Amino acid sequence: HSGACGFISPLGLRGPARAAKGICVQGVTPARLGRHPLVLERGATRRAATPLGSLRCSDDSNDPYSLASQLAAAVEREEYKEAARLRDLIAEVRSQDPVQCQRDAITTALESEDFAAAAEAKKLLAKVITERTEGPVRTINRLLIQTQDGGLQTCDPQGKNVLRLSDDSVKGQQHFQPTWSPTSDMIACTIIDTKSKDSTSSEVVIKWASDGATHVSTRGKFVPFYYHWTPTGARLTYLTTHAADEVTRRGVSLDVIKALTDESAGESLNDLLDEGRTLHLQDSTPLFYAHSPRDNRIVAHLGDKRKVVVFEPATLSEVVLSTRPGAFRAPTWIARKGGKGEDLCVFVEALDNGKRPLVLAEVKEGGRKKVLCETGGETSFSVSPDGQSMAVLCGQEGRGGMGEYLSIIEGPFEFEEDPWPTDRTNIAGNTPERDTNLPPPRSVLAFFWSPNGRKLLYLTGPSAADVDPSSGGLRWDVYDTMTGQTVEFELFIPTASFASTFLPFFDQYSQSHSVWAPDSKSFCYPGVSRMGDERGAWVQE
DSSP states (O other), rough: OSSOOOOOOOOOOOOOOOOOOOOTTTTTOOOOOOOOOOOTTOOEEEEEEEOSSOOOOOTTTOOHHHHHHHHHHHTTTHHHHHHEEEEEEEHHHHHOHHHHHHHHHHHHHHHOOHHHHHHHHHHHHHHHHHTTTTOOOOOOEEEEEOOOTTTTTOOTSSSSSSOOOOTTSTTTTTEEEEEEEETEEEEEEEEEEETTOTTEEEEEEEETTTOOOEEEEEESSSSSOOOEOTTTTSEEEEEEEEEEESSEEEEEEEEEEEEEEEEOOOOOHHOOOTTTOOOEEEEESEEEEEEOSSSSOOEEEEEEOOOOEOOTTTOOOEEEEEESSSSOOOOOOOOOOOGOOOOOEEEBBTTTTTTOOEEEEESSSOOOOEEEEEEEEEEEEEEEEEETTTEEEEEEETTTTTTTTEEEEEEOOOOOSSOSSEEEEEEESSSSTTTTTTTOOOEEEEEOOTSSSSEEEEEOOOOOOOOOOOOOOOOOEEEETTTEEEEEEOBBBOOHHHIIIIIIGGGHHTOOOOOBHHHHHHHHEEEEEEEEEEEEEEEEO
């Protein structure tokens, strides 16, 4: 993790392109696909945009983004009666959104120089957004897009109702790493001025998703390359370069910036973080981390310091979970049900006897540990959103040259409950029971749980020993944990940036970005056609 963690390369908006067939197994027949961007049963559809954040869906017919697009079209057609109706409807919809109401209240108070009212509205705005994270999930039908010229915009999954979040009149401005906030109200990104002589300087910017207005902006000495919102959406943590000394060494720095005042965070953390001010938390090379689902704590894997720690951002007080981390990247949390006791963390430990177990650990000094499974080689893992299953990609213990395989371990992940999770289902790759006389299997490169925890999406590539040209390219597969069936989709070529900067760190990105729609029925990814003549984003059901 000494280099930057980029995301998907900018591909921009394109017109409707030829759709690709989905290759379906287990008796599912692919539908015949035409040239129009329609979502088809078990098929893939070429979309007109490249998603760089979450694919979010909604059944709200009064989507303000769609209404704004309709209003602009009505004005262009000089249908002013219809434009007036849409204008009034937009105002009505906006008045029903508590976030927009408080933003409008702040604007009105500032215009009249009523600063006390503005401060109160700002406090209510923070309260509304943080409370949204505690209730039902709020989703919007938008894709977050980095355009080919470095701009930033959102659109619906059909590439329509485009809202530009960047100022296209500003030349030389490039946006990178756009990331949705948990409630979809805000978007974080890095802005770089390509005309500047300082190639390391950039801005960390938090924009309002509804109109692109800047909420928070601060300059940094180095360019951030990864963003991760806290669960309440009140703070934004990010990775950037850290100057370990003035001449030779540069490492990775974990910093935080405040977007909103979070009353649950406590006075000490809020006092340390004025809006627009960054706070340095940790540095290491490499450095991977995850936010606690309940409070301010962060679990971090500090590579060159050889430890896995959980720390409080306000005081930097830490609990050392291990001083013998094994071969893995990002640790993760498992929140205990009902708020009982301490939460649990998962990581790989390297023991003196040569074992490399994947362990479940209590987050407290002297806390208990439990071995989930033995691993070999580099290990990646991800807990399902419901906390009941864990996907693990690792090599076979004691068979270092035999390749990796993907499996699912079933919970419950508790120390007190029985039976202890021993059920393990092998999904793909060079599984232990695979006949060694068979041709080499495809390699598993990444995997992502669906929001409902039922499906596991995983990406495979050709085996290094596979010389069949028809097997070239990557392929998405979806495993259904309830039926045990797997659906395979058509081969594609990934964009260079996706393959080189996102995939190598997918287990870190999976904790902050989603390729799945929240209804768990489709996913989105960037790619290039096998012939290389088409590129864009694909939405697959």
